[in-house]
Amino acid sequence: MDLLEDMKLLELATKRLQSEDLTVISARDIFDEVLVDFPQLENRMKGDAKIVESVNFESAIVKIMSGEERTLTSEERVAATRLRRNPEVPQPQSSKKAQRTRNPSQPKTKPNVGRQKRTRTNS
Structure with missing residues (x-):
């Protein structure tokens, strides 16, 4: 192919990519078609290219x-x-620490943090 033919092929692909009804799969197909004629663009246009x-x-x-x-x-x-x-x-998995410290059959409880409540006495 000569340069003019290359430019025409790329222009055609570019125009097809600008179509209003373009789908992701159609774009992927266009990229794959371009790669047949221009394998040197593989590192930019393949589905697993670094740019993806x-x-x-x-x-x-x-x-x-x-x-x-x-x-x-x-x-x-x-x-x-x-x-x-x-x-x-996918359900988030519990941390290993939580699995070690709590029996799954026991209800979840808040940790006992801080001082205990004092009761007032009227003296």
């Missing part, structure tokens, strides 16, 4: 929009939790 803020989030979005939600990894599932209709929010 959250690789797991991007990968999850592409899988969800492709109807492949069942193939999500646990990391992708967590990254996209807020976008799911019925999110399975």
Whole structure:
């Protein structure tokens, strides 16, 4: 390819990326098509490029929009939790110290901190 052809291909991709009805999966497809002709851009345009803020989030979005939600990894599932209709929010785990000091069958109580209450006597 010559320089003019390269510029035309990149211009076409750029215009497609500016489409009002562009979806994340369509953008990913455009990037993948550009990489076929311009593999030197891989470090900037791949789904796991350093420039991608959250690789797991991007990968999850592409899988969800492709109807492949069942193939999500646990990391992708967590990254996209807020976008799911019925999110399975991971429960925070207790600290090991709390697990050692409290019997799960006992109710939670506040620690006894400070002085005990004094009762007033009328003398």
